[in-house]
Amino acid sequence: MxxxxxxxxxxxxxxTAAAVTAAVLVAACGTDGADTHAEHGSAPxxxxxxxxxxxGTVEKGGHNAAxxxxxxxxxxxxxxxxxxxxxxxxxxxxxxxxxxAAAIEKAQGPEIRTLSGWLTSWGEPVPAEDxxxxxxxxxxxxxxxxxxxxxxxxxAGMMTExxxxxLEKSSGKAFDTAFLKLMVKHHEGAVAMARTERQQGAHQPxxxxxxxxxxxxxxxxxxxxxxxxxxG
Numbered sequence: 001m002x003x004x005x006x007x008x009x010x011x012x013x014x015x016t017a018a019a020v021t022a023a024v025l026v027a028a029c030g031t032d033g034a035d036t037h038a039e040h041g042s043a044p045x046x047x048x049x050x051x052x053x054x055x056g057t058v059e060k061g062g063h064n065a066a067x068x069x070x071x072x073x074x075x076x077x078x079x080x081x082x083x084x085x086x087x088x089x090x091x092x093x094x095x096x097x098x099x100x101a102a103a104i105e106k107a108q109g110p111e112i113r114t115l116s117g118w119l120t121s122w123g124e125p126v127p128a129e130d131x132x133x134x135x136x137x138x139x140x141x142x143x144x145x146x147x148x149x150x151x152x153x154x155x156a157g158m159m160t161e162x163x164x165x166x167l168e169k170s171s172g173k174a175f176d177t178a179f180l181k182l183m184v185k186h187h188e189g190a191v192a193m194a195r196t197e198r199q200q201g202a203h204q205p206x207x208x209x210x211x212x213x214x215x216x217x218x219x220x221x222x223x224x225x226x227x228x229x230x231x232g
Contacts, residue, residue: 066200068124070210071115073155073193075127078108078115080159081186084179087168091175096227100220101179107216111209118206157189180224187217187224 081104088101116126159167159182167178194210194217201207 063118063122063203063206064201066197067203067206068119068122070193070197070201070206071119072124072127074190074213075112075115075119077155077158077186077190077193078112079129080164081183081190082108082112083164084159084167084183084186088175088179091168091171092179093172094176094227097176097179100183100223100227104183104220111213114205114209118203155189156192157186159186177228180228184221184224184228187221191217191221 085101085105085108088098092098092101119126163182167175167182170178191214194213197210198207198214201210
């Protein structure tokens with residue numbers, strides 16, 4: 001083979017190799033580009049999906065304004081019920097009324113302490129001892145002025161000052177009848193407050209207490225109405 005032919009053969013081989021190399025590079029770049037575009041295309045939807053579907057939730061153990069209102073309202077409400085029950089120790093005549101009053105005092109005293117503890121842990125004020133009136137253990141104190149079945153504080157079922165004074169002055173069968181009638185109204189108010197907590201509250205322990213109040217006080221309302229129907 002002459003030198004010229006050898007040169008031409010080598011030049012053709014180099015050209016063919018370069019073409020093959022260029023084709024490989026183009027194919028590789030095309031693949032990388034497709035992968036890159038695929039990644040860029042999928043990234044926004046992947047990152048947007050969780051944030052779009054995650055609703056705002058209250059953290060475990062958290063509370064809201066409804067929980068605070070429930071605790072601050074139920075404390076004086078319970079205190080008044082306890083004060084009424086303390087009166088029954090000496091003034092009631094029917095064993096059933098004494099038994100019912102003792103059960104109310106036993107149940108609501110600890111709930112007052114629990115509610116107060118929640119408010120303290122939340123950094124919220126605990127209602128003063130005389131906030132509901134007649135909240136002392138001897139049944140004396142200033143009563144919350146109210147009209148109908150709702151006190152000035154907005155708590156349903158609270159007794160007026162006059163009602164508490166009249167109850168404290170009565171005894172025997174008259175006390176039994178007055179106590180039962182007033183406590184039915186008082187319990188109905190507590191049940192209404194508890195239902196609001198169930199619907200609007202966020203603190204699970206408070207909602208559980210609301211469930212207990214609804215169940216126990218509804219049963220006691222039925223029992224008291226039965227005693228009134230049978231003559232007390």
